[in-house]
Amino acid sequence: MKAQRFFTFIFLIALFSFAKSPSEDNLNAEINWISFEEAVAKTSENPKMILVDLYTDWCGWCKKMDRDTYSRAEIVAYVNDKFYAVKFDAEGAEEVSFRGHTFKFVASGRKGYHELAAALTQNKLSYPTTVFMNEELQIIQPVPGYLDAPTFDTISKYMGEGKYKNTAWADFQKSYQSKL
Secondary structure, eight states: OHHHHHHHHHHHHHHHHHSOOTTHHHHTOOOOEEOHHHHHHHHHHSOOEEEEEEEOTTOHHHHHHHHHTTTOHHHHHHHHHHEEEEEEETTOOOOEEETTEEEOEEOOTTSOEEHHHHHHTTTOOOSSEEEEEOTTSOEEEEEESOOOHHHHHHHHHHHHTTGGGTSOHHHHHHHOOOOO
């Protein structure tokens, strides 16, 4: 009898060790990052808001935000559903055409900056910065600085659900409680 229980116990352990939990499927989910020009083109075909993550290679807070915020399954699902997501190197050299203007890299100081990053942040470069644009490709708001998952969740819901159009930020914060 003890041997039978032992083998049943071993069998159950083996069974559960190979079984996937429902949330494991989301562990490998990623935000569908596309280029700025792709997001603009897709918006003209299928209107959707745009989220731009402005980063630099040397920015530690940018890497932390990638690791701790943009990797959360709930955030990945929401961003992919509500936005065209753009990861844009604010010091990148690649030219970007938008609304009849070609934005380029400008050498300045030790590194320089990209003109599009400056335009999206209203010349207040800071990394990371998350920029929200509406379906008409107008800047709603650049949000500078590292955003932890609950803060990002709250801001992205405010923007993604269109609450910014008719609800003050302070009122939204009182009514919305992130579950992250």
